[in-house]
Amino acid sequence: MQFRLSLAIGLALTVFWAAISNAAQRKELDVEEQPGYIPTAAEEKLPAKWRPQPVFFRTTEPAGTIIIHTEERFLYHVMGDGRAMRYGVGVGRIGFEWQGIHRISRKSEWPDWRPPPEMIERQPYLPRFMAGGPGNPLGARALYLGNTIYRIHGTNQPQTIGHAMSSGCFRMINPDVITLYEGVPVGTRVIVRQAPKL
Amino acid sequence: MAQHISKYRREQQFRGREHSISIERTSGKWVQLALVAAVGVLSACTTLTPDPEPEIQPIQIDMATLPGDYGLASYHQEEDQERTLEQAKIACSNPYTIGTGENGGVMMHAVGAKQPSEIFYKTDDKGRVFLGPRGAAGIEQDRYVVSYDERVLVMRWMEPRARTVYGTMIYVPCGQP
Numbered sequence: 001m002q003f004r005l006s007l008a009i010g011l012a013l014t015v016f017w018a019a020i021s022n023a024a025q026r027k028e029l030d031v032e033e034q035p036g037y038i039p040t041a042a043e044e045k046l047p048a049k050w051r052p053q054p055v056f057f058r059t060t061e062p063a064g065t066i067i068i069h070t071e072e073r074f075l076y077h078v079m080g081d082g083r084a085m086r087y088g089v090g091v092g093r094i095g096f097e098w099q100g101i102h103r104i105s106r107k108s109e110w111p112d113w114r115p116p117p118e119m120i121e122r123q124p125y126l127p128r129f130m131a132g133g134p135g136n137p138l139g140a141r142a143l144y145l146g147n148t149i150y151r152i153h154g155t156n157q158p159q160t161i162g163h164a165m166s167s168g169c170f171r172m173i174n175p176d177v178i179t180l181y182e183g184v185p186v187g188t189r190v191i192v193r194q195a196p197k198l
Numbered sequence: 199m200a201q202h203i204s205k206y207r208r209e210q211q212f213r214g215r216e217h218s219i220s221i222e223r224t225s226g227k228w229v230q231l232a233l234v235a236a237v238g239v240l241s242a243c244t245t246l247t248p249d250p251e252p253e254i255q256p257i258q259i260d261m262a263t264l265p266g267d268y269g270l271a272s273y274h275q276e277e278d279q280e281r282t283l284e285q286a287k288i289a290c291s292n293p294y295t296i297g298t299g300e301n302g303g304v305m306m307h308a309v310g311a312k313q314p315s316e317i318f319y320k321t322d323d324k325g326r327v328f329l330g331p332r333g334a335a336g337i338e339q340d341r342y343v344v345s346y347d348e349r350v351l352v353m354r355w356m357e358p359r360a361r362t363v364y365g366t367m368i369y370v371p372c373g374q375p
Contacts, residue, residue, distance in 0.1 A: 036363025112285070120292060125307035127367055128289035129271035131278035135362070 031165065035113065035126075036135040037156050044158045044173045050088025052176055057084035064188060066104075066152075066180075068170055070097060071195040073162045075152070075170065077180060087176050089152075090160040092168040099194035102146035104186050108132075111142040111153065116167065140174040141181040145190055152190070153177060254325030257346050261319050264304045267293035267372040268351070274365035283350070283368055290372035304329075308339060309360045317341075329353065341367075349374070 055076075061067060063080030070091045076084040092098065110132035120126050130136060139154015152170045154177040155161075161173060170192075172180065269289035273282040297305030299316035306329070307314045320328045320335035330340030336356060344352040344366060351369040355361045 034363075036359075036365070117292065122312075123310075124294065125309060125311075127270045127272035127364060128292050128294075129282065129285035130365070131271075131273035131275065131282050131285075133274045133278070135274070 031157065031160065033115070033119070033137040034157060035115075035130055035137055038135045039156055039158050039174075044175060046088055046158060046161055046173060050161050052085060052087045052179065054079070055084055055086045056082055057086070058082055059084070061189070061191065064184070066184065066188060066190045068152075068190070068192045069195065070099070070164075070192065073164070075172070075180075077183065087172055087180065088161045090155065090162065090166055090171040091164050092166050093164045096166065096168040097164075097194055098150070098168055099192050100148075101192075102148060102150075102190050104143045104184060104188045104190060105146050106144040107181060107186055108142045108144070109181075110136065110140060111138045111151075112136070113138045139171070139177060141177045143177075143181065143184065143188075143190075145192075152180070256321045256325045257327045257343055259319055259327065259329075259343070259346050259351075261302065261304055263349070264351075265296050265298045267295050268369040269372055270294040270367060270369055272365045272367045279366075279368075283370065286368045286370040290370070293372050294369065296369075306341075309355065309357065309364075328356070330356075 050073075057076050057078065059065075059067065059076075059078055061078050063078050065078045067076045067078065067084075068074070068089065068091075069076070073089055073091055075087045075089045077087070078084045112132045113130045113136050114128060115123075115126050115130075120128065132138065134140075135156055137156055138151075139156060142151045142153040144151050150168050150170075152172065154174040155171040156174075157171075158173045160166075160171060267290065269286040270293075271282045271286035271289055273279055297314055299305050299318075301316060301318075303316040303318040305314040306317055315331065317329045318332055320330060320340065322328070322335040326336065327343040327346075328335045328340040329343060330337060336342075338357040340356045341353040342356055344354060346352070349371045353367050353369070355364060355367075
């Protein structure tokens with residue numbers, strides 16, 4: 001009886017601890033877009049974990065495929081032979097997660113930005129269209145995913161890499177998105193994976 | 199990695215300082231010729247009186263006709279001006295409204311303000327035109343009027359950060375063909 005009670009308490013504590021640490025890990029950035037802000041080179045030097053690096057990556061997908069693990073906040077560009085180039089990304093915040101398979105339908109350099117309606121409601125003086133360029137929230141490049149509203153794009157907020165705070169798009173620092181842009185043609189298969197959660 | 203970062207930096211610098219780069223590139227080969235020409239011109243001009251500075255006619259804005267709905271778009275690079283104008287027309291689907299002020303001005307939002315405040319037409323001694331709160335012309339709370347042509351209003355914030363963020367703003371009146 002006493003053993004069962006100890007076991008139950010231990011189990012409850014484990015679950016409680018797991019819940020707390022999970023909540024701590026999931027504490028996300030709450031930052032507004034900063035149109036016009038141009039990040040410095042130092043700001044674009046990400047922590048080692050989020051920098052591009054070749055990794056072992058087991059997959060049946062052919063070389064050239066892009067696989068995004070939203071839970072990990074990594075984008076893998078499959079190189080073949082069990083390897084991939086891994087990049088740190090920012091992903092959709094809670095309620096804006098999604099998964100699916102698409103192809104890159106369009107590529108754009110220095111894409112234009114249109115603030116979302118809820119942002120215009122809060123800041124009525126915001127231009128409804130801001131031409132692309134350094135300081136634009138969509139960054140240096142954009143890769144459009146199928147017919148969806150989602151894109152893999154650059155950002156002028158390097159501190160958001162590794163966080164879930166977008167509206168479903170995937171953001172990379174500008175130097176990384178330029179590299180990816182040059183390495184992937186239109187038609188490239190993009191797989192967005194969302195790991196199951198409790 | 200270092201290679202792609204330096205390419206990005208070069209690209210940023212190019213977009214931001216296109217003009218200065220082109221001057222740097224061409225200046226070297228013309229420097230000597232320009233110096234020779236300048237010496238010639240200066241020696242020939244020493245007896246002439248300088249031309250008076252041309253008078254700038256301030257841009258005229260009838261504040262009473264300004265209130266209404268506008269498509270609002272902005273750009274930073276001159277090369278984006280034309281298509282930004284087109285996008286401003288499209289932005290009439292979610293217009294910015296300039297209201298009528300109680301004291302002869304118009305109601306517009308300052309950066310960061312939730313509510314509009316009344317602003318007025320002002321000129322400085324150089325003939326430049328500003329829209330802003332009562333007081334001296336050209337203060338940080340003002341918008342510098344770049345042009346006002348066929349009711350299309352082009353302005354820039356005087357406050358440096360706002361100007362960096364929003365660039366040149368184009369207001370196109372809605373409901374015009």
